[in-house]
Amino acid sequence: MNKAVSYHFTGIKGTGMSALALVLKGSGYTVQGSDVEKHFFTEDGLIEADIPIYPFSADNIKPGMTIVLGNAFPDDHPEVLRAKELNNTVIRYHEFLGEWIKQFTSVAITGSHGKTSTTGLMSHVLSDNIETSYLIGDGTGCGVKGSEYFVLEADEYREHFLAYHPDYAIFTNIDFDHPDFYHNIEQVYDANRQFAEQVKKKVIAYGDDPLLARFRDLRDIWYYGFSDDDDITAKNITRDTTGSAFDVYVKDDYYGRFHIHQFGDHNILNSLAVIAFCYFEGFPAQVVAESFKTYHGVKRRFNERVVGSNVVIDDYAHHPQEIKATIQAARQEYPDRKLVAIFQPHTYSRTKALLTAFAGALDHADEAYLCEIFASAREQDHHEVSSQDIIEKMTIPSQLLMMDGVEALLAYDHAVLLFMGAGDVMKYAHHYEELLATKN
Numbered sequence: 001m002n003k004a005v006s007y008h009f010t011g012i013k014g015t016g017m018s019a020l021a022l023v024l025k026g027s028g029y030t031v032q033g034s035d036v037e038k039h040f041f042t043e044d045g046l047i048e049a050d051i052p053i054y055p056f057s058a059d060n061i062k063p064g065m066t067i068v069l070g071n072a073f074p075d076d077h078p079e080v081l082r083a084k085e086l087n088n089t090v091i092r093y094h095e096f097l098g099e100w101i102k103q104f105t106s107v108a109i110t111g112s113h114g115k116t117s118t119t120g121l122m123s124h125v126l127s128d129n130i131e132t133s134y135l136i137g138d139g140t141g142c143g144v145k146g147s148e149y150f151v152l153e154a155d156e157y158r159e160h161f162l163a164y165h166p167d168y169a170i171f172t173n174i175d176f177d178h179p180d181f182y183h184n185i186e187q188v189y190d191a192n193r194q195f196a197e198q199v200k201k202k203v204i205a206y207g208d209d210p211l212l213a214r215f216r217d218l219r220d221i222w223y224y225g226f227s228d229d230d231d232i233t234a235k236n237i238t239r240d241t242t243g244s245a246f247d248v249y250v251k252d253d254y255y256g257r258f259h260i261h262q263f264g265d266h267n268i269l270n271s272l273a274v275i276a277f278c279y280f281e282g283f284p285a286q287v288v289a290e291s292f293k294t295y296h297g298v299k300r301r302f303n304e305r306v307v308g309s310n311v312v313i314d315d316y317a318h319h320p321q322e323i324k325a326t327i328q329a330a331r332q333e334y335p336d337r338k339l340v341a342i343f344q345p346h347t348y349s350r351t352k353a354l355l356t357a358f359a360g361a362l363d364h365a366d367e368a369y370l371c372e373i374f375a376s377a378r379e380q381d382h383h384e385v386s387s388q389d390i391i392e393k394m395t396i397p398s399q400l401l402m403m404d405g406v407e408a409l410l411a412y413d414h415a416v417l418l419f420m421g422a423g424d425v426m427k428y429a430h431h432y433e434e435l436l437a438t439k440n
Contacts, residue, residue: 008060009033010079011070012053016093016155018042019141020068023100023133025049026143034060034079042139058082068096071160097135097152098163104133104150107277108164110195111172111206112156112188113322117262118172118270119153121295125274126151128291129283138316157181159191162198168280169199170273174211177319179353180379189214196221204276206269207231222280224272226265232276234268241333244268248275248285256285260292262302264329302329308436311337311416312429318346318422320357327364330416337416340409341365342401342428344421345373345387352385359393365418368394369401369408374423406431410439 009021012033022045025031032052035043046053054060061067061082066089069080083090101108109119116137123134126149127142134151135141154161154169157178174192176185189211196203196215205212207223207230215221224232232255234246245259246268260271271292278288303314311334317326323343330339341362345351351358351373362368370387391398401408409417409432419429 003029006030006032006062006065007068008065008079009068009070010056010077011035011073012046012051013040013042014070014072014093015042015137015139016097016135016153017068017070018046018139019135019137020093020097020100021046021051022049022141023135023143025051026141027133027145028143032060045139045141061086061088064088066091068093071158092163094155094160094163098165101150101152101164101166105148105168105281106150106152106164106166107168107170108152108154108161108166108199109170109172109273110154110156110161110192111170112175112177113319113325114172114266114270115153115155116316117267118170118273119151121270121292122170122274122277123151124295125278125283125288125291128294129287154195156188156191156195159194161195162191164195165198165200167199167201168277169196169203170277171196171203171205171209171212171215172270172273173206173209173321175319175321176353177350180347180349180376185211202280204232204273206273222276224276225269232272232279234272237268239263239332241335244332248272250276250279255279256289258285258289258292261295262329263332264325266325267329302326307417307433308440309414310412312433313416313418314426314429315418315420316422317420318350320354320361323358323361323420324364326418326420327361330418334416337414338367338412339365339416339418340412341368342371342409342417342419342425343368344371344419344423344425344428345390346422347376347379348373348381348385349379351387351390355385355389356393358390362390362398363394363396365396368396368398370398371401371421371425371428374421374425401428403428403431407435410435 013035021031034054034056058078063086067083109115119136126132131144131147132149133143133147137153182188203221207225223230233249237246243261247257248255315326317323419425
């Protein structure tokens with residue numbers, strides 16, 4: 001790393017790329033980037049940090065620059081070709097990050113579900129108590145000069161996390177979530193197993209996941225969960241409309257009592273993973289518990305606001321397990337309200353592979369609306385699956401929702417409207433709010 005070098009991020013509005021750009025900027029490096037001109041929520045943080053953003057152009061690339069290339073872009077991108085003409089260094093996002101973390105005590109959080117929320121909580125707790133840099137998958141990044149720790153979200157997609165050799169790794173679960181790359185669950189397991197074997201110190205894993213249970217022969221593996229067979233366990237759990245409280249035991253030794261303001265069992269488990277790491281690094285339980293009190297979550301994960309008489313929740317849930325967890329959390333916080341799910345499937349391949357599971361997960365709501373599938377740039381629509389196919393497998397009242405039919409949501413009063421999806425599902429929420437404002 002050379003602070004005399006300018007770093008250009010091709011595809012800087014990507015969630016990982018924008019976070020990494022913020023890390024470098026905060027660490028004292030010169031950073032700029034390029035992307036499409038359409039607004040994306042990640043650019044707000046970049047603008048606030050005074051990081052220049054340009055439209056894609058070969059003219060952006062100057063002699064001596066290092067180009068960090070987003071994983072969504074090909075090697076023949078015009079900016080890459082120009083960089084090669086100038087003999088500039090070009091490095092992929094995940095490869096750059098793998099080199100960057102070597103200067104810290106690093107903890108990588110991976111898993112098919114829960115990694116962003118867990119990374120956000122870990123970043124908050126550590127930053128509250130010691131100099132820490134971090135990269136979260138919601139586009140949030142922070143570089144702090146003199147940091148001892150680095151927290152990163154490690155994505156299993158296309159095996160990108162194999163570029164990392166962290167000191168610690170947390171595995172929240174292993175599930176089948178990327179059918180456009182992995183052909184079956186065993187391939188997902190193999191990639192996770194290889195990543196686990198690259199961890200330098202301790203692996204911290206969810207004990208009730210059947211695939212993670214196969215990690216037991218690893219050199220230094222620690223399991224967390226609700227079972228007495230786990231190494232770090234949550235006991236004496238209480239749940240109410242303010243959150244959850246629980247005692248933590250490490251190998252049957254009492255560590256402390258914790259209260260979180262988040263809802264659902266999955267957030268207790270995410271907290272346990274963070275507690276386990278803090279225990280290993282010598283943080284007192286009371287210090288961790290105090291930091292939990294001031295944590296307010298990450299972007300697009302159960303973000304709530306009151307709209308009229310209703311509660312609108314924005315959540316990134318795009319897999320059946322995530323949908324069930326999000327609905328469970330909403331039930332805990334709002335036990336007396338009707339729960340209406342508005343779900344936008346993300347990618348044709350995932351929808352086709354998990355069709356029945358999506359229907360079963362959404363059936364946990366009281367009523368549901370299905371938006372059209374949000375298409376990924378990495379695949380084409382072969383007209384093999386649609387949102388209607390999910391509806392036909394559901395048992396609760398459900399129907400398709402188009403933008404010109406959002407006014408149907410105006411009929412709800414004192415309900416929870418839960419907008420879920422990894423695409424642009426929030427445009428439906430925004431339109432609903434505009435219609436409600438006009439009506440009132």
